[in-house]
Amino acid sequence: MIAEAWQWLTTPATSQARRLGFLKESIAMQARFQRCRSAWQPHYQRCQQVIREAMAQAGQQRVLLIMGAGLLEDIPLAEASERFEQVWLVDMVFLRKARRRAAAFANVRLIEADITESLTPLANGQDDVARPRRWLDQPVDCVVSLNLLTQLPMVPVRSRLKRSSKNHDAQLETLGKELIEAHLAYLSRFSGVRCLICDRWVEERRADARLVDELDPAWDVALPSTVREWGWTVIPFGESAEAPHNERIHRVGASIW
Numbered sequence: 001m002i003a004e005a006w007q008w009l010t011t012p013a014t015s016q017a018r019r020l021g022f023l024k025e026s027i028a029m030q031a032r033f034q035r036c037r038s039a040w041q042p043h044y045q046r047c048q049q050v051i052r053e054a055m056a057q058a059g060q061q062r063v064l065l066i067m068g069a070g071l072l073e074d075i076p077l078a079e080a081s082e083r084f085e086q087v088w089l090v091d092m093v094f095l096r097k098a099r100r101r102a103a104a105f106a107n108v109r110l111i112e113a114d115i116t117e118s119l120t121p122l123a124n125g126q127d128d129v130a131r132p133r134r135w136l137d138q139p140v141d142c143v144v145s146l147n148l149l150t151q152l153p154m155v156p157v158r159s160r161l162k163r164s165s166k167n168h169d170a171q172l173e174t175l176g177k178e179l180i181e182a183h184l185a186y187l188s189r190f191s192g193v194r195c196l197i198c199d200r201w202v203e204e205r206r207a208d209a210r211l212v213d214e215l216d217p218a219w220d221v222a223l224p225s226t227v228r229e230w231g232w233t234v235i236p237f238g239e240s241a242e243a244p245h246n247e248r249i250h251r252v253g254a255s256i257w
């Protein structure tokens, strides 16, 4: 806990990433990865494999753009750096370990940015979700959305709930769906190879395999068909203090088009 608080104080991050909780979540994710390494590693390896497949399909190798790069554990960074002239990694926040890894490659750039281009307007009370345009005019030959899509509604919906209890479920649902749809439309507007890796279904189970809970993390929005699917045990048995006898598995799907 003290180590995580120290990390929060000393990690370079934008005020938005601090204020909206992205830095805290990223530190918590890194700590969980350290505790759950054996359960998470197969997922990260599969993500890397899918990114290799997407990179191999690119007609030219000018810019590889990866959105939701976060901890960088799910990116085959050395191969990406070797294959592409430039590798742009985007996230709201990068911890020191990710910064050190990226710094080892002269053509890898870390970009701290809001992929939705909506966080500020939504925080200022506007209702409209933006249609992101950034980098559409750049020579991006391969774009990857990496375990990010279903996270996009979380902060805006949470902030809405905090600001006013008058928000109706239907309004929050509309906001969540619009953010997901806008990201999918954004991905599709890139002319190079597009790759989407995200969770398609979430299940919570007891040790006897009994289903306790399940949900669609994409808020019922239709997603592109998958070329690969696998299970990622995000919360293994014993990890959750509230429900130590449950495990949570994300069914992850990858699309390349």
Ligand SMILES: C[S@@+](CC[C@H](N)C(=O)[O-])C[C@H]1O[C@@H](n2cnc3c(N)ncnc32)[C@H](O)[C@@H]1O
Binding pocket: 022, 026, 068, 069, 070, 071, 072, 073, 074, 090, 091, 092, 093, 113, 114, 115, 116, 119, 146, 147, 148, 151, 152
């Ligand atoms: C589940 S994590 C995946 C991170 C990384 N791919 C990994 O597994 O290490 C989701 C990532 O999306 C980022 N993220 C969420 N909303 C974002 C936004 N609006 N703009 C940019 N990044 C965002 C978070 O900071 C986080 O790093």
